[in-house]
Amino acid sequence: MASRIHPTALVDPAAELGADVELGPYAVVEAGARLGRGVRLWAQAYVCAGAELGDECQVHMGAVVGHLPQDRAYKGEPTRATIGPRTIVRENVTIHRSTGEGTETRVGADCFLMAGSHVAHNCMLGDRVMLANGAQLAGHVQIGNGAIVSGNVVIHQFVRVGRLAILSGGSRFGMDVPPYLIGDGTNAVTSLNSVGLRRSPDLTPQDRSQLKEAYRVLYRSELDLPQALERLRAEFDAPAVRLWVEFLSNPSPRGFCRHKPSRRHGSE
Numbered sequence: 001m002a003s004r005i006h007p008t009a010l011v012d013p014a015a016e017l018g019a020d021v022e023l024g025p026y027a028v029v030e031a032g033a034r035l036g037r038g039v040r041l042w043a044q045a046y047v048c049a050g051a052e053l054g055d056e057c058q059v060h061m062g063a064v065v066g067h068l069p070q071d072r073a074y075k076g077e078p079t080r081a082t083i084g085p086r087t088i089v090r091e092n093v094t095i096h097r098s099t100g101e102g103t104e105t106r107v108g109a110d111c112f113l114m115a116g117s118h119v120a121h122n123c124m125l126g127d128r129v130m131l132a133n134g135a136q137l138a139g140h141v142q143i144g145n146g147a148i149v150s151g152n153v154v155i156h157q158f159v160r161v162g163r164l165a166i167l168s169g170g171s172r173f174g175m176d177v178p179p180y181l182i183g184d185g186t187n188a189v190t191s192l193n194s195v196g197l198r199r200s201p202d203l204t205p206q207d208r209s210q211l212k213e214a215y216r217v218l219y220r221s222e223l224d225l226p227q228a229l230e231r232l233r234a235e236f237d238a239p240a241v242r243l244w245v246e247f248l249s250n251p252s253p254r255g256f257c258r259h260k261p262s263r264r265h266g267s268e
Contacts, residue, residue, distance in 0.1 A: 035053050040057075071099045073099050114133045
């Protein structure tokens, strides 16, 4: 199929457009932006210089991809915002390019960024990440594959959220959320993301079984973190548990969320 570009769309001659792109009314593509094959920009979507969209991405009305970072350290150096293939960027989402020459903001493949969510400079999102409406990521946040950030969650800069974690709506995080857990409230994790573990095609029955046992060691025993990690290294060999050990052995300056009862449990 030939590309379909609305006559009111503004495309800089220095932009690179792949085959079969579709640009809606008043969509803007700045110089230096790159659109892969089959990309669709809906009406008034804005793709800035330094942005690269993978094949079959969609950017909906009013969304902005690759604009200047909201960072006083940014001095105009060339940086990028890279979006993986088949990612959907819904209405009024903002994704800013990075600070620091040679760096990038990256959103992986098959992600779904719902209306009004924000991805700040130097964030790194894995594949199949979902940001619900109004989720707000500060600079340098890392989100692992398959994680879900629910509506109106706010995440402080430099926080890491591990693979297949899910963050409950309206929560606040200034500390790291380890993989496979449910984060709820303020800097708290409450339980395993059992539904996510069951649905994930990347986990084996051994992974799921050992994660449940390892969870008891980490959060249900009276061991401190170094002691618990020693037990995990000695007693568990599933790759999923090894990822837990790796994550918890390399904390960021933010520290780790504490284990607490869920807000729902407390209200009941």
